[in-house]
Amino acid sequence: MRPHLLALLAKEPAHGYELKQALEQTFGSAYPSPNIGQIYVTLGRLEKDGLVRAVDVEQSNRPNKKVYYLTAKGRDSLVAWVEEPTEGPRVRDEFFMKLVLAPLTGIADRMALISRQRRHYLSLMADLNDLLSRTDPRDRVAGLLIEGAMLHLQADLDWLERCQEDLA
Amino acid sequence: MSAAVLKAVNLVKIYSGGALPVPAVRGVDLEVEEGEFVAIMGPSGSGKSTLVHMLGGLDTRTSGEIWLDGKRVDTLSESAWALLRREKVGFVFQFFNLVANMTVADNVELPALLAGISPKEARERRESLLAALNLGDRADAAPAQLSGGEQQRVALARALANKPSVLLADEPTGNLDSRNTRDVLRLLGEVHKQGQTIVMVTHDARVASLADRLVSLFDGQIVDDGRIARRRTGTAREVIDLR
Ligand SMILES: Nc1ncnc2c1ncn2[C@@H]1O[C@H](COP(=O)(O)OP(=O)(O)OP(=O)(O)O)[C@@H](O)[C@H]1O
Ligand SMILES: [Mg+2]
Numbered sequence: 001m002r003p004h005l006l007a008l009l010a011k012e013p014a015h016g017y018e019l020k021q022a023l024e025q026t027f028g029s030a031y032p033s034p035n036i037g038q039i040y041v042t043l044g045r046l047e048k049d050g051l052v053r054a055v056d057v058e059q060s061n062r063p064n065k066k067v068y069y070l071t072a073k074g075r076d077s078l079v080a081w082v083e084e085p086t087e088g089p090r091v092r093d094e095f096f097m098k099l100v101l102a103p104l105t106g107i108a109d110r111m112a113l114i115s116r117q118r119r120h121y122l123s124l125m126a127d128l129n130d131l132l133s134r135t136d137p138r139d140r141v142a143g144l145l146i147e148g149a150m151l152h153l154q155a156d157l158d159w160l161e162r163c164q165e166d167l168a
Numbered sequence: 169m170s171a172a173v174l175k176a177v178n179l180v181k182i183y184s185g186g187a188l189p190v191p192a193v194r195g196v197d198l199e200v201e202e203g204e205f206v207a208i209m210g211p212s213g214s215g216k217s218t219l220v221h222m223l224g225g226l227d228t229r230t231s232g233e234i235w236l237d238g239k240r241v242d243t244l245s246e247s248a249w250a251l252l253r254r255e256k257v258g259f260v261f262q263f264f265n266l267v268a269n270m271t272v273a274d275n276v277e278l279p280a281l282l283a284g285i286s287p288k289e290a291r292e293r294r295e296s297l298l299a300a301l302n303l304g305d306r307a308d309a310a311p312a313q314l315s316g317g318e319q320q321r322v323a324l325a326r327a328l329a330n331k332p333s334v335l336l337a338d339e340p341t342g343n344l345d346s347r348n349t350r351d352v353l354r355l356l357g358e359v360h361k362q363g364q365t366i367v368m369v370t371h372d373a374r375v376a377s378l379a380d381r382l383v384s385l386f387d388g389q390i391v392d393d394g395r396i397a398r399r400r401t402g403t404a405r406e407v408i409d410l411r
Binding site: 115153 | 398
């Protein structure tokens with residue numbers, strides 16, 4: 001979440017709760033709603049590393065609130081994040097490890113593992129279908145995020161079939 | 169005992185035209201209940217098309233039994249089976265098979281008319297199906313004037329036109345892009361909710377995830393048959409992991 005907060009602060013200084021709202025607004029319903037504690041912990045770390053700085057702003061009959069802004073070092077770090085190539089998603093290797101090691105364990109055979117995993121992927125896909133149908137079609141960021149998750153899942157299923165053809 | 173709309177007992181298909189006999193389906197037992205949506209998945213060549221063709225009476229079995237609405241059908245004469253099929257089975261082929269010299273509208277209405285539905289009702293049903301698939305304005309076109317994806321949607325509308333006891337479909341979204349797939353998904357979800365029994369071969373995970381149950385074929389045999397769990401998570405957090 002570090003670079004995401006830096007990006008929001010590049011636009012304008014903000015306090016923790018505003019950052020939470022901005023994340024929700026930008027990504028819509030598809031973004032796993034960040035919890036406020038997590039945001040404050042991250043801001044604390046960014047501050048310690050000198051990427052953001054906080055100023056106390058007085059509020060009438062409330063405790064002071066901290067408004068965060070980006071430092072020059074923070075901006076450099078953000079630029080580096082934007083410009084570096086992004087790693088591709090990695091193959092979900094935990095299931096693959098199970099599959100390769102299965103014959104040694106005597107616990108389940110590969111065919112059974114693959115079949116169970118296929119049904120599990122389909123129930124995840126059913127969840128995504130649900131989520132998409134509950135998402136406002138005008139919320140393009142959320143829609144695209146869900147479609148991306150669906151395409152990844154489809155690739156996982158195709159790969160499962162390849163494993164079945166070659167290993168089972 | 170609950171009524172199975174469709175039942176296969178130890179169904180076998182061996183193609184014996186070539187130099188070596190090809191066992192395409194090797195002893196399949198399957199019961200599909202009324203209103204159930206069954207997805208069939210499996211690698212290429214695992215016997216999916218052969219199985220649904222036999223279930224729909226489009227290919228003869230080598231041995232075993234097929235029951236439709238409580239009636240044994242594999243022992244019927246070809247013409248008796250064809251008659252029954254018109255009434256009770258809707259079929260979407262992997263390679264759509266539309267009648268080339270008929271309009272889209274006539275293609276969709278024909279099976280309903282053959283099944284004895286009144287012309288008025290057949291037309292109304294055709295209009296609503298084509299509209300649901302976003303093809304309302306292509307009714308007067310000839311199949312050759314349509315894209316592959318459009319033809320596939322017409323084939324689906326045709327298969328549903330006579331309100332069949334069971335819809336059998338072989339890769340009905342094989343030629344569709346994601347927007348057209350969405351229309352098909354919506355229609356399938358709707359007719360399923362209205363109680364339509366569906367057996368569908370598909371590689372498309374979005375389509376398969378609409379099903380209640382998944383049957384996995386491998387080498388002509390069922391290697392897995394079970395329900396697709398619905399978890400009703402509600403929140404994006406559990407579904408999408410951005411990290
Ligand atoms: N008419 C035929 N004559 C001889 N062999 C056939 C015939 N039709 C299919 N086969 C063989 O039967 C097996 C099963 O074929 P089928 O078409 O049912 O597979 P499928 O699971 O539908 O594959 P795909 O995913 O590629 O559509 C394959 O080995 C195929 O080569
Ligand atoms: Mg096939």
